[in-house]
Amino acid sequence: SAVISQKPSRDICQRGTSLTIQCQVDSQVTMMFWYRQQPGQSLTLIATANQGSEATYESGFVIDKFPISRPNLTFSTLTVSNMSPEDSSIYLCSVGGSGELFFGEGSRLTVL
Amino acid sequence: KQEVTQIPAALSVPEGENLVLNCSFTDSAIYNLQWFRQDPGKGLTSLLLIQSSQREQTSGRLNASLDKSSGRSTLYIAASQPGDSATYLCAVRSNTGNQFYFGTGTSLTVIP
Numbered sequence: 001s002a003v004i005s006q007k008p009s010r011d012i013c014q015r016g017t018s019l020t021i022q023c024q025v026d027s028q029v030t031m032m033f034w035y036r037q038q039p040g041q042s043l044t045l046i047a048t049a050n051q052g053s054e055a056t057y058e059s060g061f062v063i064d065k066f067p068i069s070r071p072n073l074t075f076s077t078l079t080v081s082n083m084s085p086e087d088s089s090i091y092l093c094s095v096g097g098s099g100e101l102f103f104g105e106g107s108r109l110t111v112l
Numbered sequence: 113k114q115e116v117t118q119i120p121a122a123l124s125v126p127e128g129e130n131l132v133l134n135c136s137f138t139d140s141a142i143y144n145l146q147w148f149r150q151d152p153g154k155g156l157t158s159l160l161l162i163q164s165s166q167r168e169q170t171s172g173r174l175n176a177s178l179d180k181s182s183g184r185s186t187l188y189i190a191a192s193q194p195g196d197s198a199t200y201l202c203a204v205r206s207n208t209g210n211q212f213y214f215g216t217g218t219s220l221t222v223i224p
Binding site for chain 1: 158212
């Protein structure tokens with residue numbers, strides 16, 4: 001299994017600001033994903049973070065709003081830009097290994 | 113498109129009771145199915161992974177079954193404890209690509 005560290009674990013942000021979430025994995029992984037979980041909802045895939053190239057975004061998510069970096073096989077960042085209260089969610093980093101998904105502890109963002 | 117449903121949405125049981133959580137999916141062309149546990153405001157913890165060729169997996173008091181042809185999986189929890197209180201999610205991985213589809217979860221409360 002993979003150990004995934006995410007930070008911050010939670011934050012309260014002001015409308016219009018941006019926040020970057022970091023995800024560090026204890027081993028090299030090929031597949032790394034970013035999910036959003038809005039209050040009371042299930043998980044929605046934002047994008048697949050690709051090492052050395054641009055992330056692959058799902059329908060409804062765009063790079064200008066959610067820029068992602070993946071400089072190597074153990075680290076990725078997700079930025080939530082120009083935040084609004086609708087962005088209040090838990091953001092989850094996930095990695096895939098042998099078909100099994102592992103998740104970080106999540107970053108709980110509240111936008112005022 | 114794959115759709116994953118979990119019924120019931122919420123379940124409350126007295127401590128010590130055995131219980132079953134259900135997960136249904138519409139497309140039987142899956143690579144595997146995974147059960148997770150999520151505590152409030154936290155990330156997901158992997159409980160059990162069942163490959164498409166398997167019928168069941170067991171870990172301690174947990175037993176997960178898979179009937180791919182009927183599009184169903186169950187998670188059986190024996191001798192429930194208050195510490196089992198959490199939301200349980202199932203996710204299926206498609207046969208093609210790296211798509212994972214999540215259910216909406218079952219919120220379990222075990223009453224002491």
